Amino acid sequence: xxxxxxxxxxxxxxxxxxxxxxxxxEVTAIVNVGxxxxxxxxxxxxxxxxITYTLAGAINPETGWxxxxxTWNAMSSVQRxxxxxxxxLGDRDIGTHLYRTQRLADGATxxxxxxxxxxxxxxxxTLLPVTDDPLRTKVTIRDDDTPPEGAxxxxxxxxxQRHHDVPVRGVRFEGFETAxxxxxxxxxxxxxxxxxxxxxxxxxxxxxxxxxxxxLDAVRARRPNVVAVSPIIAGAALKGPADRLLTELGHESSxxxxxxxxxxxxxxxxxxxADADLADAxxxxxxxxxxxxxxxxDPLAAKTLARIAxxxxxxx
Amino acid sequence: xxxxxxxxxxxxxxxxxxxxxxxxxEVTAIVNVGxxxxxxxxxxxxxxxxITYTLAGAINPETGWxxxxxTWNAMSSVQRxxxxxxxxLGDRDIGTHLYRTQRLADGATxxxxxxxxxxxxxxxxTLLPVTDDPLRTKVTIRDDDTPPEGAxxxxxxxxxQRHHDVPVRGVRFEGFETAxxxxxxxxxxxxxxxxxxxxxxxxxxxxxxxxxxxxLDAVRARRPNVVAVSPIIAGAALKGPADRLLTELGHESSxxxxxxxxxxxxxxxxxxxADADLADAxxxxxxxxxxxxxxxxDPLAAKTLARIAxxxxxxx
Numbered sequence: 001x002x003x004x005x006x007x008x009x010x011x012x013x014x015x016x017x018x019x020x021x022x023x024x025x026e027v028t029a030i031v032n033v034g035x036x037x038x039x040x041x042x043x044x045x046x047x048x049x050x051i052t053y054t055l056a057g058a059i060n061p062e063t064g065w066x067x068x069x070x071t072w073n074a075m076s077s078v079q080r081x082x083x084x085x086x087x088x089l090g091d092r093d094i095g096t097h098l099y100r101t102q103r104l105a106d107g108a109t110x111x112x113x114x115x116x117x118x119x120x121x122x123x124x125x126t127l128l129p130v131t132d133d134p135l136r137t138k139v140t141i142r143d144d145d146t147p148p149e150g151a152x153x154x155x156x157x158x159x160x161q162r163h164h165d166v167p168v169r170g171v172r173f174e175g176f177e178t179a180x181x182x183x184x185x186x187x188x189x190x191x192x193x194x195x196x197x198x199x200x201x202x203x204x205x206x207x208x209x210x211x212x213x214x215x216l217d218a219v220r221a222r223r224p225n226v227v228a229v230s231p232i233i234a235g236a237a238l239k240g241p242a243d244r245l246l247t248e249l250g251h252e253s254s255x256x257x258x259x260x261x262x263x264x265x266x267x268x269x270x271x272x273x274a275d276a277d278l279a280d281a282x283x284x285x286x287x288x289x290x291x292x293x294x295x296x297x298d299p300l301a302a303k304t305l306a307r308i309a310x311x312x313x314x315x316x
Numbered sequence: 317x318x319x320x321x322x323x324x325x326x327x328x329x330x331x332x333x334x335x336x337x338x339x340x341x342e343v344t345a346i347v348n349v350g351x352x353x354x355x356x357x358x359x360x361x362x363x364x365x366x367i368t369y370t371l372a373g374a375i376n377p378e379t380g381w382x383x384x385x386x387t388w389n390a391m392s393s394v395q396r397x398x399x400x401x402x403x404x405l406g407d408r409d410i411g412t413h414l415y416r417t418q419r420l421a422d423g424a425t426x427x428x429x430x431x432x433x434x435x436x437x438x439x440x441x442t443l444l445p446v447t448d449d450p451l452r453t454k455v456t457i458r459d460d461d462t463p464p465e466g467a468x469x470x471x472x473x474x475x476x477q478r479h480h481d482v483p484v485r486g487v488r489f490e491g492f493e494t495a496x497x498x499x500x501x502x503x504x505x506x507x508x509x510x511x512x513x514x515x516x517x518x519x520x521x522x523x524x525x526x527x528x529x530x531x532l533d534a535v536r537a538r539r540p541n542v543v544a545v546s547p548i549i550a551g552a553a554l555k556g557p558a559d560r561l562l563t564e565l566g567h568e569s570s571x572x573x574x575x576x577x578x579x580x581x582x583x584x585x586x587x588x589x590a591d592a593d594l595a596d597a598x599x600x601x602x603x604x605x606x607x608x609x610x611x612x613x614d615p616l617a618a619k620t621l622a623r624i625a626x627x628x629x630x631x632x
Contacts, residue, residue, distance in 0.1 A: 041357040041417030073387050077411020081436045083418060091407040095393020098410075101357030102399060120397045 002310060003028045003192035005219070007205025008035070008047040009064045009239060010231055010296075011198035012054035014309075015125065017302030018196065019055065021310055024124035028188040030215075032200070033110065033129045034137035034173055034208030037156050039087055040078070042097035043104055046156075047205070048114055048127060049096060056121040060090075064239070067092045086161040111182045128188065130209045133179040137204050140170035155204060164241035168248045171203055176211040181218075189218040194313030197228035199294065201242040202261050203249060210265075219265045226266040227313035229294060229305065230258045233272040238295065254278065259285040268312045270294060270305070288312070318626060319344045319508035321535070323521025324351070324363040325380045325555060326547055326612075327514035328370035330625075331441065333618030334512065335371065337626055340440035344504040346531075348516070349426065349445045350453035350489055350524030353472050355403055356394070358413035359420055362472075363521070364430055364443060365412060372437040376406075380555070383408045402477040427498045444504065446525045449495040453520050456486035471520065480557035484564045487519055492527040497534075505534040510629030513544035515610065517558040518577050519565060526581075535581045542582040543629035545610060545621065546574045549588040554611065570594065575601040584628045586610060586621070604628070 002022055004015055006029045018027055035046045046065065053059040053067055060066045070090030079085050089097070096117065103113040109132040118127050137155035143166055150169065158164055189195055200206055210216045219226055235254050237243040243253040251257045255271040259282040262269060269287045271279065272294040282289040290312045296302040318338055320331055322345045334343055348363045362381065369375040369383055376382045386406030395401050405413070412433065419429040425448040434443050453471035459482055466485065474480055505511055516522055526532045535542055551570050553559040559569040567573045571587040575598040578585060585603045587595065588610040598605040606628045612618035 038421075039418065040414035041359065041421060042414070043357065071387050071389050071407060073407035074390065074411040074414060077408045078415050080411070081415040081433060083411075083415040091387060091389035091410075092393045094407075094410060094414075095390040095395075095399075096397070098356035098358070098390060099394050099397040099399040102355065105354075105357060117397060 001026050001028070001188075001192045002194050002196065003030060003188045004196045004198050005200075005206055005209050006031045006047065006051060006198045007200025008032070008050040009054075010200045011047070011205070012051045012059070013296040013302050014196065014198040014229065014306065015051060015055060016299060017296060017304070017306030018310065019125060020299065020303040021306045028126040028128060028184070028192070030128050030130050030185055030188060030209060032205045032208050033131060034135050034204065034211075035155050035159070036136065037087075037154060039084065040089075041101065042094070043101045044087075044089075044097050045100065045110070045114075045129070048117075048129060049093070051127060052118055052121055052123065055123050055125060058121070066090050087156055109182070111184070126184070126188070128184050129182050130185060130215060131179040131212045132182045134175045135179050135208055135212065136174040137208055138172050138174050139168055139204075142167040142169050159241075164244075168245055171207065171245070171249065173208045173211040176208070176213070179212045181212050181214050185212075186214055186218045189215070189222060192222070193225065194310050195219060195222050195226045196309055196313065197226065197262060197266055199229040199231040201231060201237070201240055201245065202258060203242065203245045216265065223265060224267045224315045225313045227268040227270060227309045228258070228262040228266040229270045229309055230255045230272065230275070232258050233294060234274040256281045256285065259287050263287050267315065270309050270312060317342050317344070317504075317508050318510050318512065319346060319504045320512045320514050321516075321522055321525050322347045322363065322367060322514045323516025324348070324366040325370075326516045327363070327521070328367045328375070329612040329618050330512065330514040330545065330622065331367060331371060332615060333612060333620070333622030334626065335441060336615065336619040337622045344442040344444060344500070344508070346444050346446050346501055346504060346525060348521045348524050349447060350451050350520065350527075351471050351475070352452065353403075353470060355400065356405075357417065358405075358410070359417045360403075360405075360413050361416065361426070361430075361445070364433075364445060365409070367443060368434055368437055368439065371439050371441060374437070382406050403472055425498070427500070442500070442504070444500050445498050446501060446531060447495040447528045448498045450491045451495050451524055451528065452490040453524055454488050454490050455484055455520075456488075458483040458485050475557075480560075484561055487523065487561070487565065489524045489527040492524070492529070495528045497528050497530050501528075502530055502534045505531070505538060508538070509541065510626050511535060511538050511542045512625050512629065513542065513578060513582055515545040515547040517547060517553070517556055517561065518574060519558065519561045532581065539581060540583045540631045541629045543584040543586060543625045544574070544578045544582040545586045545625055546571045546588065546591070548574050549610060550590040572597045572601065575603050579603050583631065586625050586628060
């Protein structure tokens with residue numbers, strides 16, 4: 001049994017690798033929901049959907065989000081009315097949100113709806129939102145203009161609307177105090193042979209997962225079998241603002257910085273070959289360090305990385 | 317100034333005729349919202365949209381609802397998940413509902429959102445939902461099976477899901493007691509030169525309009541200038557279940573039955589040439605009666621009918 005703590009794109013690729021190494025039915029992803037939002041009345045779960053669509057081979061390969069072969073007619077109408085268009089929603093993708101929203105309104109949990117969506121795509125992996133409770137990542141940005149200095153905005157306002165190109169002074173996870181782990185989350189961590197922390201953004205993808213009370217302790221209890229894959233390669237994020245966020249929030253944008261964030265919960269850090277010279281510095285943070293090619297440019301690269309990560313976590 | 321009490325398809329055509337006779341900027345439609353529903357999280361206003369799309373020349377000519385040149389990709393996704401598909405929503409049409417839902421969530425009234433949607437389609441008519449408050453038509457059906465005898469269902473469950481082919485024993489307008497007329501509604505009735513009751517379903521289209529406290533009295537006060545166009549021709553409805561509903565609820569499915577429903581509020585009833593032999597029976601109900609071709613099969617027919625109706629209502 002393998003459990004993967006997951007954000008969106010990087011985790012989706014990691015899961016694509018892991019499911020080549022072990023049977024998909026033995027793989028559980030515990031997925032960030034801090035990116036979730038309600039927009040146009042629709043409950044949108046970007047990370048859950050990115051993983052589902054990726055594993056189903058239906059992700060839009062150009063964007064890394066949304067569905068392939070999309071049409072954009074609903075958004076064209078919204079644009080006609082002068083509505084909110086900065087968060088792109090393709091028509092097929094909207095169908096996922098329509099279904100999720102109706103089911104939630106009917107009283108289903110996000111866990112239940114997610115299981116049904118995953119099943120509809122013929123996937124055998126288990127996708128668990130880290131919590132069924134509302135958990136929303138909020139970002140306080142440095143900005144002279146609008147909103148004023150120190151104003152707090154929703155994660156997608158930061159990430160999509162502002163293209164994550166505005167400096168950040170703080171991140172918090174609204175609702176975490178009263179959130180509880182979704183059914184199966186703690187068990188999936190406790191029973192896993194290996195727990196993988198995917199190469200997702202440590203602050204805004206993995207951060208919300210650890211923010212749910214009980215999750216961090218559960219992972220820490222498995223530390224020898226916990227393997228984190230660094231999302232930072234040669235000081236930079238492959239995609240997204242992880243590098244700048246780390247720096248802006250006082251961390252180091254390097255594999256050493258990642259090691260400091262994860263050393264309490266993960267026994268091993270997998271770093272890229274480009275950072276081989278930092279392996280000893282990682283070890284100095286109290287983690288084992290594995291150097292490997294970590295860029296999952298194709299399914300074979302993802303499989304190779306998964307095999308290395310799972311091997312590293314298979315400790316007695 | 318002309319004010320038209322409106323349901324969906326029949327009213328849309330009537331308004332298409334009226335706006336050929338007087339300037340669109342002098343025409344106000346007061347529109348039924350009892351058909352509105354929240355589905356998939358979206359606030360859908362079928363009658364408002366049917367009128368808007370029709371006047372914009374964008375209605376789907378085959379269905380009489382929805383937009384022309386539609387795609388159905390969102391619904392295909394919903395179908396993949398086994399979600400609710402009996403209420404068809406095209407992708408472009410969904411954009412209207414996305415916009416409306418977001419605006420309502422942001423605190424706008426349905427009146428305000430409707431005005432913006434109408435403006436976006438470059439229409440000059442004023443469309444007023446009869447109320448900004450929740451008003452929902454509920455139908456109690458006779459049914460041996462599911463739901464059980466006498467069960468109450470939402471209007472669209474009756475109209476669309478069951479194709480209005482199940483007998484009805486009662487209709488009520490949930491929320492009417494506390495609903496108030498939307499801004500401009502009472503004034504549009506009071507100030508109109510002529511008030512037209514469109515050839516919409518008297519029970520479930522015009523019924524909810526009159527159910528909003530204050531509207532019936534306002535129309536009754538204008539009785540000499542109120543002209544109803546019969547939706548019943550030769551005992552039958554051109555479209556929809558008006559004939560059966562009238563019969564099932566104890567009325568007569570004829571222009572005389574319509575006259576009895578409207579005689580308290582409308583001075584004149586326009587009936588079709590097919591019912592010319594019933595003109596005296598209509599007059600016996602205390603209304604003036606105008607016989608005219610009432611089937612609006614094309615814009616010219618709608619214009620002709622509008623000219624006759626407006627002429628009949630232009631009483632001192």
